[in-house]
Every structure is written in C-alpha cells, then in structure tokens.
Amino acid sequence: MHELGIATQIVGVVTRVKEENSADRVGLVTVDIGLLAGIDRESLEFCFEAITKGTALEGASLRIEEVKPVGKCRKCGEEYEVRPDDFTCSACGSTDFDMITGSEISIREVEIESDEEG
Amino acid sequence: MKKVDLREKVLTANDKIARKNREKFSETGTLVLNLVSSPGSGKTALIEETVKALKGEYKIFVITGDLMTENDARRVARHGVDAVQISTGDACHLNARMVDARLTDKGTLYDLVIVENVGNLVCPAPYDLGEDFKVLLVAVGEGDDKPVKYPPMVRASEVLVITKTDLVPYTDSDPARIKANALKIRPDLKVFQVSVKTPEGLDEWTSWLSSRLKAKKQTAQGK
Numbered sequence: 001m002h003e004l005g006i007a008t009q010i011v012g013v014v015t016r017v018k019e020e021n022s023a024d025r026v027g028l029v030t031v032d033i034g035l036l037a038g039i040d041r042e043s044l045e046f047c048f049e050a051i052t053k054g055t056a057l058e059g060a061s062l063r064i065e066e067v068k069p070v071g072k073c074r075k076c077g078e079e080y081e082v083r084p085d086d087f088t089c090s091a092c093g094s095t096d097f098d099m100i101t102g103s104e105i106s107i108r109e110v111e112i113e114s115d116e117e118g
Numbered sequence: 119m120k121k122v123d124l125r126e127k128v129l130t131a132n133d134k135i136a137r138k139n140r141e142k143f144s145e146t147g148t149l150v151l152n153l154v155s156s157p158g159s160g161k162t163a164l165i166e167e168t169v170k171a172l173k174g175e176y177k178i179f180v181i182t183g184d185l186m187t188e189n190d191a192r193r194v195a196r197h198g199v200d201a202v203q204i205s206t207g208d209a210c211h212l213n214a215r216m217v218d219a220r221l222t223d224k225g226t227l228y229d230l231v232i233v234e235n236v237g238n239l240v241c242p243a244p245y246d247l248g249e250d251f252k253v254l255l256v257a258v259g260e261g262d263d264k265p266v267k268y269p270p271m272v273r274a275s276e277v278l279v280i281t282k283t284d285l286v287p288y289t290d291s292d293p294a295r296i297k298a299n300a301l302k303i304r305p306d307l308k309v310f311q312v313s314v315k316t317p318e319g320l321d322e323w324t325s326w327l328s329s330r331l332k333a334k335k336q337t338a339q340g341k
Contacts, residue, residue, distance in 0.1 A: 002241035038270035
C-alpha cells in the first residue's frame with residue numbers, strides 16, 4: 001500500500017502548483033506510471049480520490065498513463081520492449097539490460113482553473 | 119482550463135534527501151546497506167551475525183524498521199553496537215527522511231550503517247534512502263520463484279542473499295533455483311548463500327562486505 005504515500009506526494013505537488021498559480025480549481029492531473037514501477041493502478045486511483053475528497057483539490061481527477069518498459073540490452077545494444085514477466089532481449093536472448101523507460105512515477109501535467117482569468 | 123506542464127518525479131522530495139544522505143556518507147566513507155525482503159526471511163538474524171563478525175574492526179550503526187515494537191533494535195543492540203528502531207505505525211516502507219532524522223548527523227561517525235527495511239517485497243523498492251546498495255534476502259522455503267514474482271525489488275537490488283540454507287533438507291526448495299530465477303531478472307546480481315545456524319556462507323558474506331567497506335573508505339580518503 002505505498003500507493004497512499006505516492007498519492008500523498010502527488011497531492012502535495014499539485015497543491016503547490018495550484019497555489020503558485022493562484023488557481024481556484026484543479027482539473028485533470030496526468031501522471032506517467034511505468035509498468036515496472038511497482039505501482040498498482042487501481043490502488044493509486046482509489047487513494048487519490050480518497051485523500052482529495054473534502055479538500056481544496058476536490059473534483060480533481062487523476063489520469064494514469066501507463067509507460068511501457070523499454071530496455072537497452074547491455075550485450076547487443078538492442079532497444080526492446082521489456083515484458084513485466086519476461087525481460088529477455090528480443091534480439092540476443094540476454095536479460096541484462098538498462099531500463100530506459102518503465103520505472104517512472106512522475107506528474108506530467110496539471111490542469112488548473114481560475115474564476116477570474118487574467 | 120490552463121495546463122501546467124510539469125514533468126516532475128513524484129519522489130523528488132524523497133530523492134533530494136536521499137542524495138543529501140548519500141553525499142554525507144560518501145565524505146566519510148560510510149558504507150550504507152538497505153536490507154529488503156519479505157517478513158521473516160531473516161534480515162535481523164543476518165544483521166546479528168554480520169555485526170558479530172565485523173564489530174571488532176568497524177563502527178557499526180543499525181536502523182531497524184517495523185510497524186510496531188522495538189524488538190529488532192533490542193536484538194541487535196545486545197551485540198554491543200548502536201541500534202535504533204523506526205516504528206512506522208502503518209507505513210509499509212522506510213523513506214529517506216526517516217533515515218535522515220535518525221542518522222545523518224551522527225551516521226557519519228560510523229563505518230557501516232545497516233538499514234533493515236520493513237519486511238515487504240513491494241513498497242520499499244522505489245524509495246532511495248541514500249544507501250550504497252539494496253541487499254535482497256530470499257529464504258529457503260519461501261518459494262523459489264519469489265524473485266520472478268517481484269521483479270521491481272530484484273531490479274532495485276545489487277546483492278541477493280539466499281538465507282536459511284540449513285533448511286534445504288526439510289523443504290523442496292533449491293537455492294540454485296532461487297538464484298537462477300533472480301538472475302533472470304537481474305543478471306549482474308552478486309549472490310550469497312548463507313545459514314546463520316551452520317554457519318555456511320557467512321564468512322564469504324562478511325569478507326566481501328569488509329572489502330566493500332575498505333573500498334569505500336579509500337575512495338573517501340582519496341578525495
């Protein structure tokens with residue numbers, strides 16, 4: 001259940017963005033979650049909703065963009081899609097790779113709205 | 119609606135503190151281990167044996183993390199080293215701030231800091247504490263396919279210690295199979311097989327650790 005901790009961090013960052021921009025409301029919050037980041041999507045959605053309810057972020061919604069894991073093989077240099085249950089390089093069969101994408105937990109974009117535009 | 123382009127890592131706050139921890143430890147050449155495993159894989163027992171073997175030569179500090187009780191810190195402190203417990207309440211992992219709060223000021227007085235994370239094969243994986251490396255423990259009998267079931271933790275670890283090898287005759291478990299499964303996920307893992315009872319493999323583990331301690335100290339002195 002570290003999704004609660006992750007959701008809390010997201011809420012902290014979004015609250016900061018809202019205040020910095022003197023916004024009145026937050027709309028869609030888009031996050032990139034790598035499929036090898038060890039985050040359960042449903043738990044994160046649940047936690048985000050639970051901890052924003054009744055707060056200044058009420059009404060904000062979370063959009064999770066899943067990022068496919070891509071690795072660069074340390075043996076042959078091939079870049080290939082790493083399946084969460086099978087890390088084998090599609091070119092040479094090695095499982096020794098550097099992760100290029102797939103472990104990220106990051107906030108891509110926040111939509112904010114102010115009553116008086118200006 | 120106005121869109122704010124952010125591209126900010128969610129764990130930036132944790133990573134910043136972890137970086138600060140790591141910088142302090144690299145100045146003094148303090149080696150920091152982060153032990154991760156399921157509950158009951160033998161983290162505390164391995165720490166006790168490690169401490170017994172190395173306390174004569176090195177100053178050691180141990181941080182143990184659990185939801186409740188100070189049992190583990192007491193167990194370790196019996197061996198005459200400094201130990202402190204972090205009781206997380208409900209939290210399923212330690213974070214860099216918890217380590218910083220207990221340690222950073224005096225942590226640099228030590229040669230070796232061993233952090234025993236909360237027993238959990240999922241949540242501690244993405245949290246950098248400022249350690250040199252994570253040590254993953256998998257015990258004989260807990261399921262030889264554990265490593266392939268929990269790939270993020272294996273990816274995050276540099277060392278695998280297969281524990282409780284004295285139990286092999288009483289189970290269908292095979293350390294070679296645990297090792298092969300782990301290497302499927304991370305082929306460059308350094309693997310040890312130990313039993314704190316027999317005590318198979320402990321010398322190999324503590325001598326390797328000792329060489330890493332010396333290497334880190336030398337790097338710090340060379341600066």
